[in-house]
Amino acid sequence: MLRELHAPALGTILTQLPHLNTPEVRTIIGAAAERLAHAYSTELQRLLRELNVEALPGAVRLAGRLGIQSVVPNVAELVRHEASPVRLAAVEVLGQLGTPGAMAGVEPAIDDVDRTVRMAAVGAVTRRIYAGALRRLESAVNGKGPQRERAE
Numbered sequence: 001m002l003r004e005l006h007a008p009a010l011g012t013i014l015t016q017l018p019h020l021n022t023p024e025v026r027t028i029i030g031a032a033a034e035r036l037a038h039a040y041s042t043e044l045q046r047l048l049r050e051l052n053v054e055a056l057p058g059a060v061r062l063a064g065r066l067g068i069q070s071v072v073p074n075v076a077e078l079v080r081h082e083a084s085p086v087r088l089a090a091v092e093v094l095g096q097l098g099t100p101g102a103m104a105g106v107e108p109a110i111d112d113v114d115r116t117v118r119m120a121a122v123g124a125v126t127r128r129i130y131a132g133a134l135r136r137l138e139s140a141v142n143g144k145g146p147q148r149e150r151a152e
Helices: 008-019 023-039 041-050 056-066 069-078 084-097 100-111 115-128 131-141
Strands: none
Touching (some): 008 056, 041 056, 056 069, 069 084, 069 100, 084 100
16 A cells, blocks of 8 residues: 555655654655655655654655755755754765765854764764865864854
């Protein structure tokens, strides 16, 4: 039955997936989400602008697992999202995709207020040796970056 689902079902699945408690059900529904996201990547792009804060990290990671390069601009926008779990997922996926556009999207997270997001950004930059962010990284390490409140 899940093989008969089409693009509009992806939003509903991604919204409900974080609320599923049974591992077997999560696996089955997660596989349906992967199939739909792979088949309808433009729908996933749209959903990255519209999903609720609970569903966004999973949707971002799904795009990363599938290696969907077309979502890079959408995911890069999420690096500035108000919720740190969303920013963290965005940074992790952009670092995983590793294209020049993806790495440029990681750069603002080096100065994030959340330490976990900052560390993920530094890890992504150093793993990819992204030269564009090295100056900013050096400033952040030396304490010369933009002022931010420490959430540590």
